[in-house]
Amino acid sequence: MEKRIDLHTHSIFSDGELLPSEIARRAQVLDHEAVAITDHVDASNINSVGNIINTVTDIRDNWDIEVIPGAEITHAPVEIIDKLARQARKLGAEIIVVHGETLVEPVLEGTNFTAVNCPEVDILAHPGLITMEEVEIARDNGIALEISSRRGHCLANGHVAKIAREIGAHLVMDTDTHAPQDLISYETAGKILTGAGVPDSEIHKILRSNPERILKKNGLK
Ligand SMILES: [Zn+2]
Ligand SMILES: [Zn+2]
Numbered sequence: 001m002e003k004r005i006d007l008h009t010h011s012i013f014s015d016g017e018l019l020p021s022e023i024a025r026r027a028q029v030l031d032h033e034a035v036a037i038t039d040h041v042d043a044s045n046i047n048s049v050g051n052i053i054n055t056v057t058d059i060r061d062n063w064d065i066e067v068i069p070g071a072e073i074t075h076a077p078v079e080i081i082d083k084l085a086r087q088a089r090k091l092g093a094e095i096i097v098v099h100g101e102t103l104v105e106p107v108l109e110g111t112n113f114t115a116v117n118c119p120e121v122d123i124l125a126h127p128g129l130i131t132m133e134e135v136e137i138a139r140d141n142g143i144a145l146e147i148s149s150r151r152g153h154c155l156a157n158g159h160v161a162k163i164a165r166e167i168g169a170h171l172v173m174d175t176d177t178h179a180p181q182d183l184i185s186y187e188t189a190g191k192i193l194t195g196a197g198v199p200d201s202e203i204h205k206i207l208r209s210n211p212e213r214i215l216k217k218n219g220l221k
Contacts (some may be wrong), residue, residue, distance in 0.1 A: 001031065001185075001186055001187065002186050002204070002207065002208055003031050003032060003033035003186065004027070004030065004031060004032040004033065004184070004185065004186045004189065004207070005032065005033055005034045005035075005207070005208065005211040005212065005215070006027065006032060006034070006035050006036070006174055006175050006177070006183065006184075007034075007035075007036040007038070007068070007070070007095050007097070007122070007123060007172060007174055007211055007214065008036065008038050008070075008072065008097050008123065008125055008146065008148075008174035008175065008176050008177075009023050009027075009035060009036065009037055009038060009174075009175065009176070009177035009178075009182075009183075010037070010038070010039055010040065010072075010176070010177060010178050011023055011037050011039055011052065013037075013039040013048050013051045013052065014039035014040035014041075014045075014048075014072075015040060015178060016039070016177065016178045016179070017178060017179045017180065018177075018179070018180060019055075020037050020052045020055045020056070020067065021055055021059065022180075023035060023037060023067075023177065023183075024055075024059050024063065024065055024067045025063075026180060026183055027065060027183055028063060028064070028065040030183050030184070030185055031185065031186065032065055032183075033065070033066060034065065034066035034067075034068060034211075034215065034220070035065065035066070035067055035068070035183075036067075036068040036069075036070040036094070036095040036097075037052055037056075037067065037068070037069060037070060038070035038071055038072040038093075038095060038097045039052075039071065039072065040072050040074040040099070041071045041072065041073055041074065041084065041088060042073070042074060042075065042076045042084070043076065043080065043084065046071070046084060046087050046088060046091065047091065049069065049070075049071050049088050049091040049092055049093045050091055050092055052067075052069050053069055053092050055067070056068070056069050066215075066220065068094050068095050068215075068220060069092055069093055069094055069095075070088075070093050070094060070095035070096065070097060071088040071093040071095075071096060071097070072097040072098070072099050072125065073085060073088070073096070073097070073098045073099065073115075074099040075099065075105075075107060075108070077108070078108055078110040078111055078113075078114040081098060081111070081114045081115060081118055081121075082114070082118045082120070085098075085118050085120035085121055086120050088120075089120055094218050094219075094220060095122050095123070095214065095218065096120055096121050096122050096123075097121075097122065097123045097124075097125050097146075098111065098114075098115035098118070098121050098123070098124050098125065099111070099125055099126075100112050100115065100124045100125050100126050100127035100128060100130070100146070101127060101128040101129070101130070102125075102126040102127075102128050102152065102153045102155075102156070103128050103129070103152070103153075103155045103156050104152035104153065104155065105152075107128075112124060112127050112128070112130050112131075112134050113134055113137075115143070116134050116135075116137040116138040116141060116143050117137060117141065118143075119141060121143050122143065122144065122214050122217075122218070123143070123144045123145075123146055123172060123174070123214070124138060124143055124144070124145055124146065125146045125148065125153075125174065125176065126146055126148045126150070126153035126154075126156070126176070127145055127146065127156070127160055128156045128159075128160075129156055129159060130145065130156075130159075130160060130163065132163060132167065135163050135164055135167045135169045136167055136169075138164075138169045138170075139167055139168050139169035139170070142170070142217070143169075143170075144169075144170040144171065144172045144210055144211075144214060145160055145164050145169055145170070145171055145172075146160070146171070146172055146173070146174050147160060147161055147171055147172070147173045147174075147192065147193060147196055147198075147206070148173075148174060148175070148176055149173070149174070149175045149176070149182070149184055149188075149189070149192050150175065150176040150178075150182070153176060154192070157192070157195070157196040158196050158197050160196075161193070161196040161197050161198050162197060165198070165202070170210045170213070171198075171206045171210060172206065172210050172211050172214070173189050173192065173193055173206055173207055186207060189207055190203045190207065193206055193207070
């Protein structure tokens with residue numbers, strides 16, 4: 001069985017329940033090759049990106065799993081998303097996620113458009129009813145769109161998968177883990193993609209090749 005790569009999780013440094021070490025350990029037991037810890041940030045707590053660097057270093061040195069420090073820019077004014085992404089990168093974030101226009105939260109309109117135009121962004125998470133134009137820009141800028149296993153955020157998975165496949169934008173499949181039971185196996189991730197209308201022939205690309213591309217681009221593989 002292939003190994004999982006999950007590039008979107010939350011620890012106690014935002015609204016998650018788990019320490020970074022416990023996320024890593026549970027991910028290791030569920031046969032993950034890599035897990036990114038991408039706590040929510042805006043301008044008030046962007047410096048918290050550094051909180052997990054020591055843990056990441058300890059785990060990289062001692063366990064057979066890649067733990068990646070990241071950040072999820074969340075509910076920020078669209079005018080400062082680009083600035084926050086560059087700051088997070090400077091502070092040591094190796095995966096930059098933007099909290100997209102999910103159907104279940106009042107995310108500011110324009111967040112999807114700004115994120116796909118920001119070269120520092122790796123993944124636009126749960127982008128809800130993203131437009132064709134935004135998906136084309138994401139494709140051209142190499143920004144991945146996320147299929148989510150998270151309750152609520154998953155409601156637009158079918159739309160995101162359909163339009164991204166039509167236009168040729170990269171998809172990834174993340175859990176947006178906040179609690180111990182949220183991490184999933186490769187097999188379960190595949191089933192969720194099937195549920196979103198993705199044909200079997202494209203599942204490996206979404207679960208392995210696309211996240212591997214992001215890791216390579218950021219010097220992590
Ligand atoms: Zn959260
Ligand atoms: Zn999240």
